Amino acid sequence: MIRVVVSEAMGLLRTALCAALSSEEDIEVTAEVTDVADLPGVVRRHRPDVVLVDLAPDVPAPVEVVAEITGVAPDTAVLAMDSRWSPASVGDLLAAGARGLVGKDTPLPALVGAVRELAAGGKVIDAAAAVTALHPPSSPLTRREVEVLRAAAEGLPVKEMARRLYLAHGTVRNHLSAIMRKTGARNRMEAVWRARRDGWM
Template sequence: MIRVVVVEEMGLLRTALCAALSSEEDIEVVAEVTGMAELPALVRRHRPDVVLVDLAPDAPDPVEVVAEITGAVPDTAVLAMGRRWSQRIVGDLLAAGVRGLVGKDASLEALVGAVRELAAGGKVIDADAAVTALRPTSGPLTRREVEVLRVAAEGLPLKEIARRLYLAHGTVRNHLSAIMRKTGARNRMEAVWRARRDGWM
């Protein structure tokens, strides 16, 4: 029996994923969780064969958590689901130990097949993820906006960002507003995550 942990923040989708996977004779969903913070402890407790992680755009950067899991429980394979891929996020996830990448538009058959392949010790890389990751993209952010976002990623207040970059407060505020608009993010950390995911910084 393949033991699976499902990480999905949206309740309806999480329920559907768990039900679909559990309907397979050789798959058992041993736990489900809404976010990455609880995942390492959950994996240590249940020792699943596969962890299915939805890379939600407003979730914290998953790479550090994935690296912790694969380092602590190397027999557990991580399968990441994503809507958009970039060279950076694919490279970071694979370097952290992710063994599978599937698109959110994948069929249930493809998802189940990926779970089985990872449980058997194999790897699965979605074709779109591979192609997109190899296609360089400059993104919509200007050079200055990328500089502002890199400093903002440190969690610094507006005043410190302005001081660090030798800019006026109003200029930094305008850059951050433009960044939010271009990335579709609701806050700075989400903007950082999206920009890193899409290879814009």
């Protein structure tokens, strides 16, 4: 029996994933987690064969989460799910110990197959992740927008960002608005996360 832990913040999706996996005769969902911060402890207690982790935009430091899981349970395979891949995220997740990368649009039979492959000791990287790693998308951010975003990543207020970059307050605000639009982020920290994920900074 393949023992699986599912980490997914969205209740409806988590319930659907658990139900779908549990319906397979050779798979047992031993625990479900809403907060990735709880994953290392849950993995330590249950020692699953596979951990399915949804890397949603609000998941803090996904690479560190994967590294911590593989640190406490080196025999547990991490299967990361994301809607978009970047060369940086693919490389960092694999370096952190993830053995599987699949998109959120992966058909259920393929997801089940990935769980079985990982439990058997194999690796799974879907086509989108592989193609992104080989052919990275070009960044929509200008050089100055990247500089502003790096300052935002430090948590600096607009006044300090403007002083450091020798820009007017209004210019910094305009750059931040453009960054939000281009990254599709709701706030600065999400913009930083998305830019890092996509290898734009």
